[in-house]
Amino acid sequence: MYARYTGSVAAPTAGLHFTVALLDRIRSLGISVVSITLHIGIGTFRPVDASTPSEHTLHPESYSVGEEAVRTLNSVRERGGAVWAVGTTAARTLETIADADGRFTAASGWTELFIYPPFEFRAVDRLLTNFHLPRSSLLMLVAAFAGHGLTMRAYDHATRERYRFYSYGDSMLVL
Numbered sequence: 001m002y003a004r005y006t007g008s009v010a011a012p013t014a015g016l017h018f019t020v021a022l023l024d025r026i027r028s029l030g031i032s033v034v035s036i037t038l039h040i041g042i043g044t045f046r047p048v049d050a051s052t053p054s055e056h057t058l059h060p061e062s063y064s065v066g067e068e069a070v071r072t073l074n075s076v077r078e079r080g081g082a083v084w085a086v087g088t089t090a091a092r093t094l095e096t097i098a099d100a101d102g103r104f105t106a107a108s109g110w111t112e113l114f115i116y117p118p119f120e121f122r123a124v125d126r127l128l129t130n131f132h133l134p135r136s137s138l139l140m141l142v143a144a145f146a147g148h149g150l151t152m153r154a155y156d157h158a159t160r161e162r163y164r165f166y167s168y169g170d171s172m173l174v175l
Contacts, residue, residue, distance in 0.1 A: 007039035007062060013167040014087030014129045032076055034069040038062075038089045047135045053116040058137055060110035063093040070097075070106045077102055082125035088138045091115070091124045091145070098123030116140035117148055127174040131158050131165040146174045 027033055043059025050056040073094075076083055083102075085091035096111040097104050102122040114137060127145050132138035143151040154172060163170040 005037055005039075009042050010040045010044065010167070012038060012040065012087055012089070014090070014171060016168070017128075017171050018086070032072045034072045036066075036069055036090065036093060037064040038087075038093055040089050044089065044137065046137075047133075048137055048140065049135070053114065053140060056114065056137070058112060058114040060112045061089060061092070062108075062110055063089075063096070064108035065093065065097055065104070065106055067106045070104045073104045077104075083123060084126040084128060085124040086128045088127075088129055088132075088141045091121075091127055091129075091141060094123040095121065114140075115144050117144045119144040121145060128171060129174070130167065130169050130171050131155065131163055133166055142172075142174065 023033055039062035041059045041061045044061070046059070048056045073083060083094065085094055092111050092113050092115060094104070095115065096109075096113050097107045099105065100122060104123065116137070117140070121144075124145070127142070129138070129142060132142065139151070139155075146154070158165070158170070158172075
């Protein structure tokens with residue numbers, strides 16, 4: 001159900017928690033599921049080694065979000081529903097293609113958007129993602145979404161309870 005197009009250097013690991021049967025069950029509950037194309041770049045895995053996040057350059061990642069996906073996303077938004085991102089790259093992409101009011105426009109291109117606190121999300125209302133490594137752009141995005149304090153408490157808990165981190169680890173839902 002993944003990797004229809006060549007271009008990504010990694011699997012969309014947040015989405016690996018889903019099966020075709022689970023997605024069918026979600027759809028049967030009347031929940032819209034949209035597919036977008038993301039090509040995860042090697043820069044995703046590069047630690048942030050700059051003294052401040054603003055000095056770090058996040059490598060661009062390729063995306064494509066079609067008209068049908070945008071119609072569905074905007075319909076969800078118009079009905080007052082929540083837009084969920086499965087994974088940090090999906091969140092970056094949705095934030096890239098959303099205008100100031102959170103409306104989406106179909107687009108293909110490259111995103112260099114580096115999300116870290118403070119960041120005001122306008123496109124994504126909920127985030128499902130894995131537990132990420134320290135000093136990663138991925139963890140910084142989670143901290144921007146959930147707040148630094150709550151994120152650090154969740155990570156302390158995950159460490160104490162021996163959760164699995166990174167690509168094939170446990171996931172978290174940030175509401």
